[in-house]
Amino acid sequence: MTDTPVTPPRSAPRSRLSMAWDSDVAHAFRRSPVAMISALVTILMVGAAICAPLIAPHDPFNPATLNLMNGFTPPGTPNMFTGESFFMGTDDQGRDVFSTILYGLRISLFVGFAAVGFAMVLGITLGLIAGYVGGLVETIIMRVADVQLTFPAILVAMLIFGVAKGITPPEYRNDVAIWVLIIAIGLSDWVQFARVVRGATMVEKSKEYVQAARLIGRSPGAIMLRHILPNVLSPVLVIATISLALAIIAEATLSFLGVGAPPTEPSLGTLIRIGQGFLFSGEWWILFFPACTLLILALAVNLLGDWLRDALNPRLR
């Protein structure tokens, strides 16, 4: 037995990419126009946000490039004083609305992704521990989660934001505002990750491959990370996508209420808050374009999440 020559496997292992292309989810994706359009829109928006400095005609944060005379220019028409034209118009300070949307999208998406990432890490960790360890640890984690669920998420986020604002010195407030926003939204959102992961972990934990890993002598941490985590990720992916849309809206809501992104770094929500002040005086474009962007972004991400949920659940097909 020991002197048999070791031959490398003849058939080359299939690459991850070709396996992904052939997977059920990829097939479902290629057959769903809604999924393809929403994916395209999402990718375009993310791309535009990343490349904002390259695409944007103006830098809305550099006061030197602004001309107050350009204020309130309607979309598509040349300004009556300077003759400059802006295809989405300008706001009260003469900032190009299209440029502010691109930069605002950046902040909104960054806050959204970071908040979901934070909520995911926190929720998955606590859910795995609760589901795998059980007992008192599980009771404590899940009771905290239950209590948090009784408050509206936006209230929790505002509470955290308020406390954080209270304890940071005023001179740093604008610098840390974005991070506080991320933590506030993340903390208000971890519960659903924890619940789903806990449930899935309890199912996986009772399977024999976990017992086989215990028999080998692997530590609980290694079993949770190497064995259980990869098997509970598909429902997490669905929740993460839907949460992304919710987090973007939550950020916009907080910013709209004036407790989110500072005016120096306007997100889509801040832009909408600024814009709604001019709605009744006829400068509709300052509100309309940021609001449309938010709507399209949230809709696209949401539809993508819905499709993913259906695609990953064979019973719904």
Added chain:
Amino acid sequence: MRDTGTPKKLVEVKNLKMHFPIRSGLLRRVTGAVKAVDDVSFDIFEGETLGLVGESGCGKSTCGRAVLRLYEPTSGSIIIDGEEIAHAPFDKLRRLRPKMQMVFQDPQASLNPRMTVAGIIGEPLMEHGKMSAKDRLDRIYELMDAVGLNRDFANRYPHEFSGGQRQRIGIARALALNPKFIVCDEPIAALDVSIQAQVVNLLEELQDRLGLTYLFISHDLSMVRHIADRVVVMYLGKVAEIGPRDGLYDDPLHPYTKALLSAVPEPDPVAHDSANRTILQGDVPSPANPPKGCNFSTRCPVAMDICRRLDPEVAEVKPGRFVACHLYNETTSQTAGNAAQTVGA
């Protein structure tokens, strides 16, 4: 391969109890216990196969898992190769893990669907011992050869295999660390009949070649007769009878063993029709609330008064034959003698 001298005890299980608490109410107070394994003792000699039989829910799987410390036993002692493992701390247990492994019932559930075959078989090697990647791959290929798997399959995932092949992967994983003792927890129950024979033959061949000791848990009496050297019969968490295979199958002593063996299908239609079967009445009582006295007294065709009062001890009634039944108890032999005649009639 069989021992010539006095066989050495590899596994000693003494008074093993595995009770699962029943919690109820708002405060999750313990209100009772499911006595899945209740005071079970047996030994396994080096190189032998001990069959563990019993009907569904009698605690045979729990027993096998508790022996390997997959559950925390309520009480009792488990000595494997001279080391007490029933209450060993995690680090000591981890060091002892390579000696004892398990082949699981459901080959689908016992393999992580997100790992390749090489990853699954190689995991024990990664966990214990420091092998270079190349040595490890060599060992994985060697194990795949040993269980009859094509080396080309090393990078495939479990769902690409049939049930029999998956069970071979599970066996290769169990063998990776050169264990002495393997618990086979109904390793063939989930397989097609044609594949069952292949897997059992593989297990026997590996035993001969590697000197393995098996605890073979099964409800398939014919298969246990084929593979086991000695047999333990369990009923409702307790040992009913322990004996060498031939003695036990030819001359079962415990009334439960008699009933169990009479249920084995008879391939010869004439013998089948004339078979004198003992059909047990009623259902197995709940292990959360076992009957007073002998566990089997509620269904035993020859139950006596004492059976409903006193729980019989496991006693050696003939050389190598252990039975837990008042019929064979010296102090009650008078009444037992009469009852035994009734059984014969």
